[in-house]
Amino acid sequence: MHKSIATMAAVASILFLSPAVSAQEKLDVGSECTYFPFNYRDSDGVLKGYDVDVANEIGKRLKAKIEYTCMKFDGLIPALLAGKFDLIAASLSITEERATKIDFSVPYRLSIGQFVAAKAKKLVLFNADGSINKAAFKGIKVGIQRATTYDSWFQAIVPDATVVRYEGTDAVYLDLKAGRVDAIMSNPMKIYLDFLSKPDGAGFEVIGPQIAEEKYFGTGAGIGLRKGNDALRKRIDVALTEMKKDGTLDKFSKFYFPFAIH
Amino acid sequence: MNFEISLIWESLPKIAEGAELTVRLHLLSLVFGTVLALGLVLMRISGIAILSWPAFAYIYVFRGTPLLVQVFLIYYGLAQFEFIRASPLWIILREPFWCAIIAFSLNVAAYTAEILRGGIQGVDQGLHEAGRALGLSTSQRFIHVTAPIAIRLSLPAYGNEMISLMKGTALVSLITMYDITGVARTIMARTFAPYEIFISAAIVYLGLTWLIQRAIAHAERRFSRYVRA
Numbered sequence A: 001m002h003k004s005i006a007t008m009a010a011v012a013s014i015l016f017l018s019p020a021v022s023a024q025e026k027l028d029v030g031s032e033c034t035y036f037p038f039n040y041r042d043s044d045g046v047l048k049g050y051d052v053d054v055a056n057e058i059g060k061r062l063k064a065k066i067e068y069t070c071m072k073f074d075g076l077i078p079a080l081l082a083g084k085f086d087l088i089a090a091s092l093s094i095t096e097e098r099a100t101k102i103d104f105s106v107p108y109r110l111s112i113g114q115f116v117a118a119k120a121k122k123l124v125l126f127n128a129d130g131s132i133n134k135a136a137f138k139g140i141k142v143g144i145q146r147a148t149t150y151d152s153w154f155q156a157i158v159p160d161a162t163v164v165r166y167e168g169t170d171a172v173y174l175d176l177k178a179g180r181v182d183a184i185m186s187n188p189m190k191i192y193l194d195f196l197s198k199p200d201g202a203g204f205e206v207i208g209p210q211i212a213e214e215k216y217f218g219t220g221a222g223i224g225l226r227k228g229n230d231a232l233r234k235r236i237d238v239a240l241t242e243m244k245k246d247g248t249l250d251k252f253s254k255f256y257f258p259f260a261i262h
Numbered sequence B: 001m002n003f004e005i006s007l008i009w010e011s012l013p014k015i016a017e018g019a020e021l022t023v024r025l026h027l028l029s030l031v032f033g034t035v036l037a038l039g040l041v042l043m044r045i046s047g048i049a050i051l052s053w054p055a056f057a058y059i060y061v062f063r064g065t066p067l068l069v070q071v072f073l074i075y076y077g078l079a080q081f082e083f084i085r086a087s088p089l090w091i092i093l094r095e096p097f098w099c100a101i102i103a104f105s106l107n108v109a110a111y112t113a114e115i116l117r118g119g120i121q122g123v124d125q126g127l128h129e130a131g132r133a134l135g136l137s138t139s140q141r142f143i144h145v146t147a148p149i150a151i152r153l154s155l156p157a158y159g160n161e162m163i164s165l166m167k168g169t170a171l172v173s174l175i176t177m178y179d180i181t182g183v184a185r186t187i188m189a190r191t192f193a194p195y196e197i198f199i200s201a202a203i204v205y206l207g208l209t210w211l212i213q214r215a216i217a218h219a220e221r222r223f224s225r226y227v228r229a
Helices: A002-022 A050-061 A073-081 A149-157 A169-178 A188-196 A230-245 A248-256 B005-044 B049-064 B067-080 B082-086 B096-121 B125-133 B138-175 B180-191 B194-223
Strands: A025-031 A039-041 A064-070 A087-093 A102-104 A113-118 A141-145 A162-166 A183-186 A204-211 A221-226
Touching: A025 A050, A025 A073, A039 A050, A039 A087, A050 A064, A050 A087, A050 A221, A050 A230, A050 A248, A073 A087, A073 A102, A073 A221, A073 B180, A113 A149, A113 A169, A113 A188, A141 A149, A141 A169, A149 A162, A149 A183, A162 A169, A169 A183, A169 A188, A169 B067, A183 A188, A188 A204, A221 A230, A230 A248, B005 B049, B005 B096, B005 B138, B005 B180, B005 B194, B049 B096, B067 B082, B067 B096, B067 B138, B096 B138, B125 B138, B138 B180, B138 B194, B180 B194
Parallel strands: A025 A064, A025 A087, A141 A162, A141 A183
Antiparallel strands: A087 A221, A102 A221, A113 A183, A113 A204
């Protein structure tokens, strides 16, 4: 009896320990790879961006090898749940809705949204006190990326608005520029770098304040994990907290933006 | 990962709402495409180089490029040009619905023209001779002898084309439209349950395919009366 228990314990210890001993830990990371400047490929095809820097740094601190899989944003959470990769590093905002399906690390950047429209349209989407002017959304089309926080915010706050959903932000800008949508909602840091600061963005402006309602936009963007990976999640949390303290996140964000974004 | 069978039934009614758009896209493109195909096939078999070559080139281009590329060229490509956005054409081209109709019609016309050509060339030479012996003119022979038989011969392949176009309409979910696939993807964004939601979508598509199959079978029976009698 004692002997068999001892044998089982020995077998179990081999089963559990051997991967850690024999090979370096590998973490498969899912990302969108087209969300400049958070996760994108440069002209040489190298994956870059704030999310990528953070994920690579996590790999370094956890002594794990990071490998990336790229896919459309709306496929990331289903693919994580299906076990296609272990982590999501794709500017994924930590929201109540998503937290029912997956776990999140502590946030590593702010999560906010803002409207952009043509100056000539003179849209008044907000009242003088900063509250949303729901009547102004009648008869206009707003472009957003599918399955994002902006999508759930619209469905809850302005359900009557005509929302046009796109695969990625590039298409949103194209149709704003072409006039197929009247306004768009996205991340203000991203809109600034991607669109407003470029020749294509001439004639367009941000409208209204930055929106950061925690219920929809969450406490920020975090790393997504399957539920039940508490050990890994805690190690990532420790790494992220250290990165915040020792200025690594500052360094990463100032590489892309003139200000800190975490 | 757990599988919730109830999600399939819950999402079915919403996804079926998207079917209305799928059906409208399908029928309109079929009508426009088939009319265009009639002109194309007449050009193609005319034996006059100045007519048959453009038809050949058209068919080559539209059969030789992916439907998705054609949809993107028309929706995003044309919108890039300032002069198109300033022209009256923009009233049509700014709507994803009409961009899709244009792409699908042009595409289906190329395939249908080839299907009809096969049908026309499959008509027995002896029937032409019989028609000539009866003193029918070329156009009379085409309308009263060749066409009815050619249509009968083309129907099975045309039914295939109808079904493949119906599935092709799913591409409009990529240009912001809420067809069956578009609605399914929007629901998936909230439920994160692709398996259940896409099974729902597949059920609706199968239902539509069944209707098309029935319609084609009915038409085949009708056009083969001369064989059975």
